[in-house]
Amino acid sequence: MEISGVKFNxxxxxxxxxxxxxxxxxxxxxxxxxxxxxxxxxxxxxxMLCLYFVPLILMITGVVSSLWPVMLMWxxxxxxxxxxxxxxxxxxxxxxxxxxxxxxNALGYLLNIIGGYHVNWKIQHNVLHHSFTNIExxxxxxxxxxxxxxxxxxxxxxxxxxVYYAPFLYGLMxxxxxxxxxxxxxxxxxxxxxxxxxxxxxxxxxxxxxxxKISYLAxxxxxxxxxxxxxxxxxxxxxxxxxxxxxxxxxxxFQPAHVIEETDFYVVDEDSSIENNWAIxxxxxxxxxxxxxxxxxxxIGGLNYQIEHxxxxxxxxxxxxxxxxxxxxTAEEFSVPYHQHKTYFAALKSHFSFLNQLGTGKYxxxxxxx
Numbered sequence: 264m265e266i267s268g269v270k271f272n273x274x275x276x277x278x279x280x281x282x283x284x285x286x287x288x289x290x291x292x293x294x295x296x297x298x299x300x301x302x303x304x305x306x307x308x309x310x311m312l313c314l315y316f317v318p319l320i321l322m323i324t325g326v327v328s329s330l331w332p333v334m335l336m337w338x339x340x341x342x343x344x345x346x347x348x349x350x351x352x353x354x355x356x357x358x359x360x361x362x363x364x365x366x367x368n369a370l371g372y373l374l375n376i377i378g379g380y381h382v383n384w385k386i387q388h389n390v391l392h393h394s395f396t397n398i399e400x401x402x403x404x405x406x407x408x409x410x411x412x413x414x415x416x417x418x419x420x421x422x423x424x425x426v427y428y429a430p431f432l433y434g435l436m437x438x439x440x441x442x443x444x445x446x447x448x449x450x451x452x453x454x455x456x457x458x459x460x461x462x463x464x465x466x467x468x469x470x471x472x473x474x475x476k477i478s479y480l481a482x483x484x485x486x487x488x489x490x491x492x493x494x495x496x497x498x499x500x501x502x503x504x505x506x507x508x509x510x511x512x513x514x515x516x517f518q519p520a521h522v523i524e525e526t527d528f529y530v531v532d533e534d535s536s537i538e539n540n541w542a543i544x545x546x547x548x549x550x551x552x553x554x555x556x557x558x559x560x561x562x563i564g565g566l567n568y569q570i571e572h573x574x575x576x577x578x579x580x581x582x583x584x585x586x587x588x589x590x591x592x593t594a595e596e597f598s599v600p601y602h603q604h605k606t607y608f609a610a611l612k613s614h615f616s617f618l619n620q621l622g623t624g625k626y627x628x629x630x631x632x633x
Contacts, residue, residue, distance in 0.1 A: 269395060269531055271541040279597040280542035280574075286589050287575060291582075298578045300360050307561065307581075308351050308370070315343030315377070319483065323490050330493060337501035341508025344377050344437075348513060350564035350580075356385055357576045378441045378479040378506075380472050383448040386457050393576060397521055397548035398537065399530045405522065407432075411621045413528040422622040426615055433514035434507040441479075441506065445472050519610035520550055520569035524617045525602045543599055545573040550602035552610035554587060559607060570601065 291298055300308075318336035321327040327336055354360040355370035374381045387403045395401030397413065405412040410429055411422045449472060452458050453465040463471075488498045527547040529537055537544060553559055553567045560567050565580030571587055572580065594601040604610040620626035 269398065269401060270534065270536040271544060272536070272538055273540065275538070275540035275543055276597055276599070277540060279593070279599055280540065282597075283542070283574070283590060283593045286593060287578075287586050290586060290589060296582070297362075298359070298582065299362055300354070300579050301581055303561075304354075304360070304579055304581045311343060311346035311350050313343075314346055315340050318343070319487075322487055325490065328492055330497060333491065333493060333497070334501050334504070337505040338508060341505040342512065344505060344509040345512035346562065346564075347373055347377055348509070349516060349566055350562070352381075352384075353564055353566070354579050356381060357389065359577050359579045375475045376479070378437070378476070378483070380445045380449075380468075380475055382458070382461050382463060382468060382471070383445050383452070385461065386452050387448065389576075390457065390460075393573060396545060396573065397526060397528045399528065401531075404517070405528075410618070412522050412618075414621060414626050415528055415530050418621070418624055423624075425622040426619040429615070429618055430511065433518075434511040436510035436514055437506040438503065438510065440510075441476065445476070515611065516563050516566055519552055519604075519607070519614045520566065521548060522617060523550055523602075523610060523613040524620075525613065526550055542574060546570065546594060546599050546601065549573050550604065550610065551587070552604040553607040554584070554603065555605070556607065557584075560584065567607065570603075 290296075318327075318339045322333055322336050327333055351360070351370055352374045355367045356374070358364065358367050360367050360370055371381050371385075374384055391401060391403045397405060399405070399413055399415040405416075409421065409432060410425050411418055446469070449458065449465065449468040453468070458465060458468055484499070484502050487502075488495050491498060526549065529544075529548075531537060539547060549569050551568055551570050556567070565583045566572065568580070568583035568587055571578075571583040571590055574590065575586070578586070591601050593599075604613065617626070
């Protein structure tokens with residue numbers, strides 16, 4: 264199997280994913296369940312949208328206008344913003360929310376309304392991250408000059424402190440995305456002909472990004488500054504707090520799923536090959552956490568079931584808890600690893616322990632090259 268130049272080993276236990284796919288399909292067929300959104304998902308959609316938009320409406324209509332209540336609204340919007348990303352937009356841009364592509368497109372476009380650009384997200388997440396999970400130079404999610412995410416990356420002096428400054432940089436992620444990253448990404452993806460794969464020219468993409476940013480800032484920052492009777496800097500502070508919370512939440516959910524002590528990291532060989540079958544590669548580079556925490560899972564869009572998500576991204580996340588036992592049992596039968604932490608905090612601890620080991624040079628586990 265070859266994806267954009269990377270060759271996965273089709274001879275590496277192909278029966279594993281074939282059997283797993285049969286069992287998962289059988290689950291949905293026998294129980295007469297759609298693989299897309301159910302009532303639970305639709306209710307969650309309304310909840311997350313309200314968590315973001317209701318506080319904003321309360322501020323701009325003057326219902327909430329004093330300092331600390333306004334700050335509380337920005338905090339709630341930070342969680343609502345991350346909730347839209349984790350629990351709605353994510354499924355929609357994978358095409359798993361609905362059978363209707365129009366519905367998926369509409370809900371996927373929510374990313375633009377909260378300051379991002381859906382095309383860049385699809386390329387970085389769907390194309391690069393899901394295809395090349397933890398593969399150096401291919402997975403954009405582990406590329407960050409200030410943080411060493413992989414043992415295959417060069418260790419610099421500053422990295423010895425990364426376990427301390429990483430949370431701050433995580434919080435800045437949404438701010439960076441809003442101000443600069445989307446512009447950088449469209450230029451980089453255009454050079455790699457990835458924009459063309461989305462049916463876009465560079466000019467059209469840049470125009471869309473500029474329009475989205477101006478519209479977002481006008482409605483979410485400029486309008487509150489105009490209508491709320493507070494100093495402009497207090498509104499700006501609240502806006503930045505919202506973005507910081509969103510960035511922190513997103514990083515703290517995604518990082519413990521891939522960048523931990525238990526997962527593997529890869530580089531391609533001279534022939535651009537990887538030693539594993541694609542599905543087994545996903546199992547080796549991905550981990551679950553807190554499978555027993557129903558409410559937590561509900562709030563974070565089922566992304567504590569990252570293994571199931573990476574294997575079946577076209578299935579809506581509300582079904583992951585039901586198919587997780589099928590995946591785990593099948594993995595055990597084929598002697599394929601199934602990484603998981605019992606609690607979220609155990610996964611988060613593993614992530615920061617791993618960052619510390621990478622930063623100080625104490626990580627001595629064998630690197631996986633081919």
